[in-house]
Amino acid sequence: MLAFILKGMGMSAGLIMAIGSQNAHVLRMGLRKQHVGLTVMICIACEMLLILAGVAGIGGMINSQPVLLTIARWGGAAFLIWYGVRSLRAAASQQSLVAEAGELSLTAGKAALAVLGATLLNPHTYLDTVVLLGAIGGQQPGDGKYWFAVGAILNATIWFAALGFGARLLAPWFAKPMAWRVLDSLVGIVMLMLALNLMMG
Template sequence: MMLAFILKGMGMSAGLIMAIGSQNAHVLRMGLRKQHVGLTVMICIVCEALLISAGVAGIGGLINSQPVLLALARWGGAAFLIWYGVRSLRAASSQQSLVAEGGELSMTAGKAALAVLGVTLLNPHVYLDTVVLLGAIGGQQPDDGKYWFAVGAVLNAIIWYLALGFGARLLAPVFAKPVAWRVLDSLIGVVMLILALNLLLG
C-alpha cells in the first residue's frame, strides 16, 4: 500500500515537473555550461521538497482561498517571465550564447544560487504545481498515504533534476555548434513569453 502512494506521488510529480519552464530551462543551461551544476540541482530539489511538503500539510488550500495572494503571484510571475524571456532572446543574438563553456564563466556561487532561486521562487507555476495541485491531491490521500505521496513526489524531483543537470553534458557536442545555442536561447525566450501571456490571460 505504501508503494502505491509513493508511485502515485512520483507519477503526478513527473507529469508536472517535466513541462518546459523557466526552472528546467535554467537547470539545462547551467548543465550545458557546466557551471555550479551541483549547487543549482541541490537548490531545486530543496525548494521542491519544501513546497511539496507545505502543500501536503495544507498550505495550498490557504493560498488558494486568498485572491490577493494569487493575483500578486500572477502579475509578479508574469513580469519575471517576460524579463527572463527578453533576456534569453537578447542572448540568442549575442556572442555569449555561442560558447558552450564561456560567456558567464565569471558567475560566482552566490550569483548562481540567486539565479536558480529567482527562476524557482519567482515563478507562480511552481507554487501552483507543488503547493496547490500536488498539495491538494496529496492531502486527499487516506491516513499516512499523504506522507508517502509526498515522499514519492520529492523522490521524482530528485531523480529529474539530477538527470537534467548532470545529463545535460551529454548534449555538449551538439551545443558546440553556434546555431544550437541560438536555437536554445530563442526557444527558451519564446516559451517564457508564452507562459507569461498565459498567466496574464488566465
C-alpha cells in the same frame, strides 16, 4: 503506500518536465559544467520544502483565497514575460554563443544565488508545487498525503539530477553557437506562451 508514491511521482513529472526558468538554468549550468552538483542540490531542496509546505496545508489555504491566487497569477505572468524577453534577447546577442565551460565562470556563491533566483523568484514555481501538488496531495486520505509528497520529491530528485548531470551528453551539439540560439529562442517562446496562459486563466 506505493500507489500514493507513484501518484505523487506522476503528478510531479507532469509539472516539472515542462521547460521553465528553473529547468533552463539547470540545463545551462550542466552544459557549461559549472557548479552542477550545487545547482541540482539547491533545486531539490527548494522542491522538497515547497512540496511539503503545500501538502501540509498551505496549498489548500492559498486555493481558498482568490486574492492570493490573483497575485500569484499576475506575478507569475510578469516574471515569465521578463524571462522570455531576456531569453529572446540572449538568442539575438553574443550571450547565447558562449558554450565553453571556462567562460562566464561563476563563483559558488553567485551560482547559488542564480539558481535560487530562477527558482524562488518565479511565482510559477509556487503554483506548481505549493498550490497544485499541495492541494492534490492534501486530499489524499490518512498518511497518503505524505507518501504522495515522497513520490513528488523523489521525482524532482531524479529529474534535476538527470537534467544537470546528463546535460554533458548534449555538449557536442551545444558546441555550435546555433544550438544556443535555438535553446534560448525556444525557452523565450515557451516562457511567453506560459505567461499568456496564466493571464488568460
